[in-house]
Amino acid sequence: MIDSAQRRDVISRVARQIPVSDGRACTRVAVDGPDGSGKSTFADELAAATRALDHPVVRVSLDDFHNVRAVRYQRGRESPEGFWQDSFNYRRFHSDVLEPFAPGGSRRYRAAAHDLATDTMLDPEPSTALPGTVLIVDGLFLHRDEIVDAWDLSVFLDVPFSVTANRMASRDGTNPDPGHPSMRRYVEAQRIYFNACAPRQRADILIDNRDLSTPRIRRG
Template sequence: MKNTPRCRDALMELLAKGTPHRQDGYTLVAVDGVDGSGKTTFAADFARALEGQGHSVVVIHADDFLNLREVRHRRGRDSPEGFWRDSYDYESLVRDVLIPFGPHGDGLFRRASSDHVLDVKVDLQLTAAPRGTTCIVEGMFLHRQELAGYWDHSLFLKVPFAQTAQRMAIRDGTAPDPTHPSMRRYFQGQLMYFAAASPWRQATVVVDNSDSA
């Protein structure tokens, strides 16, 4: 079948129907993938499909829980290990999102711990989510050991590095070749994640997102 927006909608509806839902509590869903795999757009479409089935949905962006640059770059600005180990403030993500939406959570959450553009910490007020809410967290490294046990359901977006680098080049102006020296931090850092976590094996569902249609 030729790829069309209707195919995309059908996929989202299928994925939404296959997602567990706690009516008397909260459901945590991960949308994982490398940089440039289309996580943000995918999560938004997925959320709309869940809402279309009558669910309350909160979408959290892991990039709103980045460490400040002094932490992210402490192993060196170009360090792949730094990208893999130091990018995210997992303590805040767990405290402010994963525990509140966990099996014993109260639904009181914060949407961010930092503003990565201004490179400052933020202290947002708590927001209350009604019981029955599904929380989608989209970002990188979501199947790493510290986080893997929190998810009720998870998706890994599979896209070749050659393609994600092209997408990043359009979005960020970076080199379109993943093997370019300037991309070493990201490409090698993701390979470290793959070696440590094999996210495609841990995910509930693996989605080929090479063609966003």
């Protein structure tokens, strides 16, 4: 875990921008960015900073809403279009997470719909969030058309592929060269997303996160 005064300041500034309701309504926050941009860590730290402001928080990751392998790879295991279109189960993500935290929602949510390691669909008992909870979600493609309007605040972590590929290599053992054929599925899928949805422009807050110790808010 990277800890620095500048990183803590950026996280704190984002936490203070979350539009928390004075009543029972919940707030939905997205942390988006390419694979390897640092979304999960940023979202965890944002959750801690938000709790420090005395707001209840629920953390969810879109990684727990993958489709099963048969769906994810139906266009081929190397297909960028398949990664972009077929990776995630947006129907379950809507019904289990976004709708319960929407205005007037039940607050009864399920935090996972799929176990990636076993490729098993999950249907856990729902949990009930407190009134006024801040939902913080990290994941890929969170500014795509199907879900972009769900967020009360959204963050995009902007990191070049040359950096994310090295982080993925350290984390997953993949090739550190973003131009390597084995990385085409992931890198080209992100380019499809950038061209189709312009997440840097759609995000409320744009953060340069190439240096984890010195992130910089570029907009927001």
